[in-house]
Amino acid sequence: MTAGLYSARARLRVLLLERLAPGGQVLTTDRVENYPGFPEGISGFELVDRMKSQAERFELPIRNEEVMRLDLRAEPKRVFLPHEELEAKAVILALGATWKKLGIDGEGLFTGKGVSYCATCDGPFFRDQQVAVIGGGDTAMEEALFLTRFASKIYVVHRRDRLRATRLLQERAMDDPRIEFLWETVPTRILGGSGVEGIELRHVRTGEVYTKPIHGVFVFIGTVPNTQLVKGQLELDEEGFILTDQNMETAVPGVFAAGDVRSKLFRQISTAVGEGAAASYSAERYLESRGHH
Amino acid sequence: MSDLLHVTDENFDAEIMKSETPALVDFWAEWCGPCRMVGPVVEELAGQYKGKIKFAKMDVDKNRQTPARFGIRNIPTLIFFKGGEVAQTIIGAYPKSAIEEELKKLL
Numbered sequence: 001m002t003a004g005l006y007s008a009r010a011r012l013r014v015l016l017l018e019r020l021a022p023g024g025q026v027l028t029t030d031r032v033e034n035y036p037g038f039p040e041g042i043s044g045f046e047l048v049d050r051m052k053s054q055a056e057r058f059e060l061p062i063r064n065e066e067v068m069r070l071d072l073r074a075e076p077k078r079v080f081l082p083h084e085e086l087e088a089k090a091v092i093l094a095l096g097a098t099w100k101k102l103g104i105d106g107e108g109l110f111t112g113k114g115v116s117y118c119a120t121c122d123g124p125f126f127r128d129q130q131v132a133v134i135g136g137g138d139t140a141m142e143e144a145l146f147l148t149r150f151a152s153k154i155y156v157v158h159r160r161d162r163l164r165a166t167r168l169l170q171e172r173a174m175d176d177p178r179i180e181f182l183w184e185t186v187p188t189r190i191l192g193g194s195g196v197e198g199i200e201l202r203h204v205r206t207g208e209v210y211t212k213p214i215h216g217v218f219v220f221i222g223t224v225p226n227t228q229l230v231k232g233q234l235e236l237d238e239e240g241f242i243l244t245d246q247n248m249e250t251a252v253p254g255v256f257a258a259g260d261v262r263s264k265l266f267r268q269i270s271t272a273v274g275e276g277a278a279a280s281y282s283a284e285r286y287l288e289s290r291g292h293h
Numbered sequence: 294m295s296d297l298l299h300v301t302d303e304n305f306d307a308e309i310m311k312s313e314t315p316a317l318v319d320f321w322a323e324w325c326g327p328c329r330m331v332g333p334v335v336e337e338l339a340g341q342y343k344g345k346i347k348f349a350k351m352d353v354d355k356n357r358q359t360p361a362r363f364g365i366r367n368i369p370t371l372i373f374f375k376g377g378e379v380a381q382t383i384i385g386a387y388p389k390s391a392i393e394e395e396l397k398k399l400l
Contacts (some may be wrong), residue, residue, distance in 0.1 A: 020330050027326030045326050064334075066388050082390060110385040112367045122323045124354065125366045195366065216366075235346045 001051045001060075002276030003092045003258055003283075008060035010284050011183055016055075017079070019066035023048030024096040025260070026269055030120045030146050035075050035269050044120075045270030047269070072233045072255050082123045089292050090254045090283040093230065093242065094276060097223035102134065104171075107156040107219075114196025115217045119143035122216070123150045131216035132157055132186055140220040141169035144179055147218065159186045159204055182212075190217055192255070225261045237263040248279035249286075256282055296339035298349040302358040309349060314350050315375040315399035316347040322354045328369040328387040334389045335371070338396060345400060375399055 007014040021027065029044030038047075039053045055062070069080040072091060099117040101107060106113055116122040119133075121181040123146060131151045133144040144154050156173065161183045162217040163170050163236035173175050173179050182201065188209065189200040198215055202209045225241045227234075235243040240262035258279040259272035300318065302310050309316050319335045321328035332350075340344060353360045356362035363372060363379070373381040373395055381395050 020386055023326075023330075023331070027330060029326070030324060045329055066390060078310060113364065114366060116367055118327065118367075122367045123325075123371070124322065125360075194364065230294055234335075 001048075001055050002273045003094060003280045004060045004062070004276075005051070005055040005058055006277050006280035007092075008055065008058040010280065012280075012284060012287065014060065014285075015088075016062045017059055017065055017067055017081070018062060019064070022052050022055075022062065022065070025098075028118045028120055029142075032172045032269060061114065067229060070229050070233065072230065072252050077254065085181065089290070090256070092248075092274070092276075092279045092283055092285055093250075093255065093257040093261060094259045094279075095226040095229065095257075097225045097267075098122065100222040100224050102187060102219055104187055104189055105190070106196075107217075110192055110217070111231075114192060114215055115190060117219050119146045119218050120186075122218075123147050126151050126216045128152045129215040130155070130213065131186070131218060132212065132214045133218045133220065135220035136160060136162075137164045137220065137222070138166055138169055141165040141173045143218055143220055144173055145169070145176065148176055148178045149167075151216070152178065153253065155181045155182050155214065157185050157187055157199075157201060158182070159184065169260065187217070200257055222290060223267070227261060239263075247282045248275055249282055254286055280293040296343050296348060297336060298347065300349045300351050302356045305351070305356075305359050309347070309374050310377045312347050312374065312377075313320050314345065315373065315380070316349060317396065317399075318372050318374065319348075319350045320351060320353050320360055320365055320370045320372070321350060322368060324354075325368050327343075330386045331369045331371070337385060338393060341356065342396060346396060356382075371395075373399055378379075 004016040016241050026044040026048050032044055032047055033041040043209050065081045071078040076087040076089050094291050104290045127150045129151055130153040133140055133154045134157045145153050184204045185201050187199050188202050191198040195216055198211045200211050227240050237243055242257040242261050243263045244250050248258055250257055254281040258275035260267045268289050366382050369386055371383040372379055
């Protein structure tokens with residue numbers, strides 16, 4: 001949205017294509033505390049809503065359509081929608097990422113029946129129940145803390161003996177009496193009948209295997225880039241994230257990337273926004289250098 | 294004026310299970326971001342398929358029985374009903390095209 005907003009203000013002929021709703025992962029966050037400008041914090045939904053209103057103010061066209069295919073090497077680039085084909089002289093990819101799965105037995109079977117990747121979506125279904133949160137980063141801590149509003153007990157299962165999360169979040173989680181940490185532990189199987197009833201865990205050092213009775217498993221172990229559309233067309237790193245230079249340019253001229261889909265160390269709303277603006281600027285310079293505009 | 298009916302635990306059977314036309318029920322809640330993504334899509338479809346399909350929303354915070362009855366533990370969940378039976382369930386937020394495809398199967 002930031003890339004769109006900047007491009008609209010720069011009076012470029014721009015179109016934002018979004019298959020679901022603008023905001024992506026931010027929409028699943030209950031509270032954003034660290035986005036600059038909001039001393040009281042703000043809900044993910046509200047933040048996105050404001051960005052959207054702002055973009056609309058500059059008359060950014062937004063179409064709710066799914067991009068099915070891209071031909072980025074063509075000149076101009078071709079964008080294939082379900083019932084239409086568009087041409088673009090430059091493309092900015094802000095494809096984002098989706099939650100990583102554990103890949104263990106029972107995970108697929110119980111998705112929707114106790115296995116969840118979104119605490120703000122499903123937390124309330126676990127009122128007064130015991131749940132497990134898998135992960136050790138910021139998201140795992142934030143979501144575990146969110147879950148304390150509903151669950152009676154939350155086991156945080158992490159494969160190391162230290163968390164990756166920001167110090168402040170760690171402190172809050174450790175102070176909460178409902179949260180219990182299971183260190184150096186990994187989940188091996190999710191068990192249940194019509195829904196989740198337990199989780200099998202293994203201590204990575206001792207090898208001890210045991211089961212905890214729980215009704216929900218919330219998985220926050222990282223994200224996977226949404227790069228299906230660009231496989232084979234752009235350079236990706238080993239995990240599939242798009243490689244760009246510091247001006248958000250990919251290996252293909254006229255193609256730029258911003259946000260979580262990019263190969264980088266740190267993924268935040270604040271960095272995604274900054275990159276969106278930078279990508280828009282780079283795209284504008286690219287178009288000018290080619291005599292368009 | 295919305296073409297969406299708000300259903301509750303009390304009127305669910307009368308409005309949905311006994312409905313003569315097929316129905317789509319959007320199970321949502323205030324605090325659920327992805328539900329708010331799906332909401333506008335369902336509203337649009339409600340306008341498009343008015344008269345042919347009944348569109349309803351149920352707030353799972355205010356109504357606990359119906360979601361439990363259908364084993365709902367994730368939202369957003371869309372359940373498609375035909376002749377008092379569950380014809381299809383979509384769990385999670387999906388684009389309009391995917392939801393519309395399922396809707397067409399009801400007709």
